[in-house]
Amino acid sequence: MIEKLEIHHLRTLDALYRFENISSAAEHLDLSQQAISLQLKKLREILRDQLFVRTGHGVKPTPYAKLIEPHIHKVLSHLNEIPLPESIAPNQIARTLVISATDYTQRVIVGNLIKTLRQSAPGVKVIVANIESVNLTKKMQQGEIDLAFTSEGYVPEGLISASLFTEKYLCVSANKAINLDGSLSLERLVEHDFVVTSPGTGSFKGSADAWFTRQGLRRNVVVSVPSFFMAQEYLKQTDLVGFIPSRLLPCEGLTEIPLEKYPPGYEVVVAYHPGARSDSFMAWLLDLVSKRFSASI
Known part of the structure; x- marks a missing residue:
């Protein structure tokens, strides 16, 4: 029956441990007293124990509830330690970055980008491949290529391109x-x-x-x-x-x-899949590349 426990059940137990009062627990969780009572009823069915019994001033945990209290706090503590994507710094990232680039952009852009990654994101490994045009959209959709550096006009449909600078x-x-x-x-x-x-x-x-x-x-x-x-x-x-x-x-x-x-002249661009901006590391990388070249123009 333990597998039927859900996160909101654990948070209800935590609040009841903390306040030993249904009204105070409900206020803390921004729920109604009825909702807390219903959750407690469900918890009693799942764990086959009364868990909390009424007293003159609120509720008290049963011996079994006291026994499992450290486990409840441990699970919630681990959940709270899960970092959100935007909270992970580049130097904490461990992943592989695949770049497709022309020979020109490998020389002018990619070399310096690798240098920056070694300093700011040393856990990132880089694969550099010659420019892929025919299957670029498909490979980006499948996650086989993360970024492409090429010329404007060579970016296939389905991808986003951002101009970096004009070359002559x-x-x-x-x-x-x-x-x-x-x-x-x-x-x-x-x-x-x-x-x-x-x-x-x-x-x-x-x-x-x-x-x-x-x-x-x-x-x-x-x-x-x-x-x-x-x-x-x-x-x-x-x-x-x-x-x-x-x-x-x-x-x-x-x-x-x-x-x-x-x-x-011609525009040198970075191309990427629309989903890349929802990846916090890729968003950081794209902003880094864009700012570097806008500052050099």
């Missing part, structure tokens, strides 16, 4: 024959061959091609690579030119080519 492209090359007297015109720029970054399936079209078309120009792309880091390496070893995000520069071996006009 700079043009670079290792080709010392390029005339760097002043700003280079776009007409002169497209006389050179390009390398583009195309994650996933390789393509000779990069994000700036539509912009070149609007300028009435067409560039010649001869190399497509999967990451900005590989683009930098290939640029160092050839006479090609390419656009690299400004936060990855300067880069030894490459020289910036000042241009008369530049392609538009």
Whole structure:
């Protein structure tokens, strides 16, 4: 019959132990005297004992009620020690955080985030995976991925994205024959061959091609690579030119080519499942990331 005991039963017993008066116990629990009497009746059925007997001034516990009193207080004490989510500090968290990120955001965002977690939440282990786009929503719903750092426009439906900062492209090359007297015109720029970054399936079209078309120009792309880091390496070893995000520069071996006009930048975002905000640790982490980059703009 013990399994039929409920928390409100234990709180009623605790109040009766404390006040030895049904009226005072009812007031303490913000219940009516009738409700306390009904609960006491139910408790007598469950525990098969009178528990409290009436006296001239209230009620007194029976020998059995006195016997179980320490157990009742112990259970309630343990219940009261259960922390609420918002009361748990980051340094008390022990969990695994899975981050999906582009090579660029791994360099610019994730490394510093891991450093912060080592200081503020050392019990958090981190898995960093290359960006997942096709199945990102499904994997976040299933809890396989917690956060994604990517570019605006690459966040699938069903997820929330928050802008962190705007990145801009700079043009670079290792080709010392390029005339760097002043700003280079776009007409002169497209006389050179390009390398583009195309994650996933390789393509000779990069994000700036539509912009070149609007300028009435067409560039010649001869190399497509999967990451900005590989683009930098290939640029160092050839006479090609390419656009690299400004936060990855300067880069030894490459020289910036000042241009008369530049392609538009792009928004770097953090993406997460709508349920993440109900997770106190994730809410803390999202606020941390957002404040860090809003302060650096």
